[in-house]
Amino acid sequence: MKVAFASTDKTHIDEHFGQAEHFYIWEVGPDQAEFTGVIQVRADGPGHSDDKIEARAAALxxxxxxxxxxxxxPAAARLVAKKIHPIKSKDQEPISLVVEKLQEVLRGSPPPWLRKAMLKGERPGL
Incomplete structure (x- = not known):
């Protein structure tokens, strides 16, 4: 599944969703994980904050x-409506550590919400 990380330094989860200009994308599975790219969004463009939230949600x-x-x-609700689960990271965690923890959960018995998220790209309309 694709996982996005809001970061200012490419290494730590340290950015507010609404301020983030870069989301680092990883493809994460139980046995493999790899960095696949960066999604760039403008933090300071014209328009209402709802437009900026919608633009970020669409990009992700x-x-x-x-x-x-x-x-x-409101931003979290918009993401959830698009079947994207927002997760707050504690203490500017390193992305690599979060990827490892996520893989451990995937190898075990993921909670129902995570199992559903894992299937996001596999079923139409999910």
Missing amino acids: EDCALVYVAEIGG
Whole structure:
């Protein structure tokens, strides 16, 4: 599944969803994980904040999860409506450590919400 990380330094989850200009994308599975690219968005463009939230959500539509340092309620609701699960990361965790932890969970018995997220790209309309 595709997982996005909001980061200012490519290494730590340290950015607020609404301020993030870069989301680092990883393809994560139980046995393999690899960095696959960067999604860039403008933080300071014209328009209402709802437009900026929508633009970020649209850019991340292929992702099942997005890890952020902070996210507001309206932005989180928009992501969930698009079947993207926002996750707040504690203490500017290293992306590599979060990927490892996620893989451990995937190898075991993932909670139902995560199993559903893993299937996001496999079933139409999910």
